[in-house]
Amino acid sequence: MNAGTSLVKLIPLGVGHSSTTCFYYTNYLIIAGERRLYIDCPPYLLKMLRQHREALRDPDICVEKYSELILTHTHMDHCAGVEELGYMSIRGRPDKPKIYAPCGIHRSLWGESLVAGLRWRMEGERFVAKTYEDYFTPVYLDYEMPFDLGDGIKIEIRRVRHMPETFGLKLTFGSGISLGYSSDTGFMPELFTWWEDCSFIIHEVHFKPDIQWHTSLDELLSLPESVQKRIWLCHYTDDYMDYDTGYMRYLEQGAEYTLF
Numbered sequence: 467m468n469a470g471t472s473l474v475k476l477i478p479l480g481v482g483h484s485s486t487t488c489f490y491y492t493n494y495l496i497i498a499g500e501r502r503l504y505i506d507c508p509p510y511l512l513k514m515l516r517q518h519r520e521a522l523r524d525p526d527i528c529v530e531k532y533s534e535l536i537l538t539h540t541h542m543d544h545c546a547g548v549e550e551l552g553y554m555s556i557r558g559r560p561d562k563p564k565i566y567a568p569c570g571i572h573r574s575l576w577g578e579s580l581v582a583g584l585r586w587r588m589e590g591e592r593f594v595a596k597t598y599e600d601y602f603t604p605v606y607l608d609y610e611m612p613f614d615l616g617d618g619i620k621i622e623i624r625r626v627r628h629m630p631e632t633f634g635l636k637l638t639f640g641s642g643i644s645l646g647y648s649s650d651t652g653f654m655p656e657l658f659t660w661w662e663d664c665s666f667i668i669h670e671v672h673f674k675p676d677i678q679w680h681t682s683l684d685e686l687l688s689l690p691e692s693v694q695k696r697i698w699l700c701h702y703t704d705d706y707m708d709y710d711t712g713y714m715r716y717l718e719q720g721a722e723y724t725l726f
């Protein structure tokens with residue numbers, strides 16, 4: 467089915483900052499026709515999927531059908547669930563989940579993170595060395611070129627100001643209907659020009675203007691009203707209700723948003 471001809475749904479599976487004690491860490495499920503794309507993969511993956519599966523009465527929100535992951539960077543709150551996904555995927559599963567990311571993120575994910583837990587696996591009496599490809603199907607994104615995900619879905623990525631390799635993205639469904647997502651980043655006004663055609667922009671927010679690698683609420687409030695009205699905030703701390711966010715709205719964990 468071409469995703470451009472059907473509704474596109476967004477479910478924030480988590481909306482929290484890495485210090486949250488109320489939410490799961492920020493990550494998403496996008497349902498477009500037959501396709502289910504996950505964006506970022508936090509720890510307690512199985513518990514989180516179960517909670518949403520039961521609340522939304524959707525049996526397909528499960529690790530067995532977790533087949534496509536867009537991974538924006540390798541901070542714990544965005545990637546620690548990939549190890550859990552790996553453990554589940556190697557147990558008799560015919561397909562290996564696809565991970566979409568640029569080369570540097572794949573290299574760092576396996577070589578600096580997953581290798582410690584996933585490299586050695588006991589088979590009979592022996593330890594056998596496993597590779598990234600034994601667990602996953604890496605798909606390489608390019609900062610310079612849009613990537614065709616199939617079914618009328620296209621992804622473009624841009625390097626943002628966070629870790630040395632972190633990307634923001636634009637997903638386009640069918641004939642030009644688009645969603646923007648900042649991932650974690652310092653304020654980059656140029657992103658909003660890139661997202662001019664996006665009716666739905668998901669942006670992180672940091673309430674105190676004390677660091678350069680996240681975007682402060684004050685910086686977002688400096689954007690024109692017409693842009694703020696398209697922004698939905700994520701990656702927030704537990705005190706989020708204390709702040710006036712202008713025309714911008716908070717994404718709600720576990721809610722279903724029909725994008726188009």
Ligand SMILES: [Zn+2]
Nearest residue numbers: 539541628650
């Ligand atoms: Zn981060």
Ligand SMILES: [Zn+2]
Nearest residue numbers: 484541543650
């Ligand atoms: Zn984060």
